[in-house]
Amino acid sequence: MPVALLALAACKSPEPDIPDTPVDELYNNALDTLNAGNTRQAAKLFDEVERQHPYSTWATQAQLMSAYSYYLVDSYDDAIPSLERFIDLHPGNRGAAYAYYLRALCYYEQIADVSRDQGNTEEAQRALSDVIARFPNTPYARDATLKLDLVRDHLAGKEMAVGRYYMERGQYLAGINRFKNVIDQYQTTTHVPEALERLTESYVALGIYDEAERTASVLGYNYPGSDWYQDAYNLLTSKGISMESAELPPVVTNPDQPPEGPPPPEPQPDQATNDLGLPPPQTPPDSSSVIQNQTGPGLPPPPPAVPTPPVQEEPVPESRPSPTGGGVFGPTGGL
Secondary structure (H helix, E strand, O other): OHHHHHHHHHOOOOOOOOOOOOOHHHHHHHHHHHHOOOOOHHHHHHHHHHHHOOHHHHHHHHHHHHHHHHHHHHOOHHHHHHEEEEHHHHOOOHHHHHHHHHHHHHHHHHOOOOOOOOHHHHHHHHHHHHHHHHOOOOHHHHHHHHHHHHHHHHHHHHHHHHHHHHOOOHHHHHHHHHHHHHHHHOOOOOOOOHHHHHHHHHHHHOOOOOHHHHHHHHHHHHHHOOOEEEEEHHHHHHOOOHHHHHHHHHHHOOOOOOOOOOOOOOOOOHHHHHHOOOOOOOOOOOOOOOOOOOOOOOOOOOOOOOOOOOOOOOOOOOOOOOOOOOOOOOOOOOO
């Protein structure tokens, strides 16, 4: 047999099976392997604990540790099914909150930029919302709340990217639908001012000046000091549209100084403010806030390293000490 065929046959040979081993020895071998940095091999050993000793107390913990190990090597396709199986089989386990949280992180870290499909972003939104709803008073929920805001901002950025794509090609009606989605579904994100300004542009391009005035009025009332309102104001005045008829507040050229003239008009029930469902007036966001105005792709830096899952406080059958827990986030401490 040629040497090339021998090498090919060697590559295809299956890995040797792990012989039957006592549960204490097998689990602690997996834990030592994980601590030594051989994460993928550790995941296989944890899986072997569950296979060889399915009715052992440590099989439940090994299932969670296996998912954690796969997460560390970015093997999300292996981690997510393991976590979902853990959630289905052990919904009342003390590690269930961690399993929900780790599943959400697996989706969160697969979020692509706004030029790509956002299927994982939508899955992350659902998984993070699940953590917040099921475990509201835990550190997991607090971290999930922050990440959920970033996920929603990212989804709004995707809608804006598609809307701008349609605008550049003169397909204003399709773009209008995207910008309205941002206003209706992502009102608390940083993309709302731009969405209102793009709506104003689209209405002007279509010759629907009444709607352009109404949308600019909403933009000026809620974000009087933003550059997007300045752009909308300049666009309408360049078209000869009277700002007085739209009852727009004066343009703020210097955000550090209060605007001159009368205060902004109070919104009436029949005005576009209520029709578009915008929240009450808000001050421009602080530049030091966590969520920044994202007009391009990408999310903030990845989350901190995930701590080791909590370990059941039950003795290992043999004399070797078992890993001990250390708070809600596990033996290694908080995020």
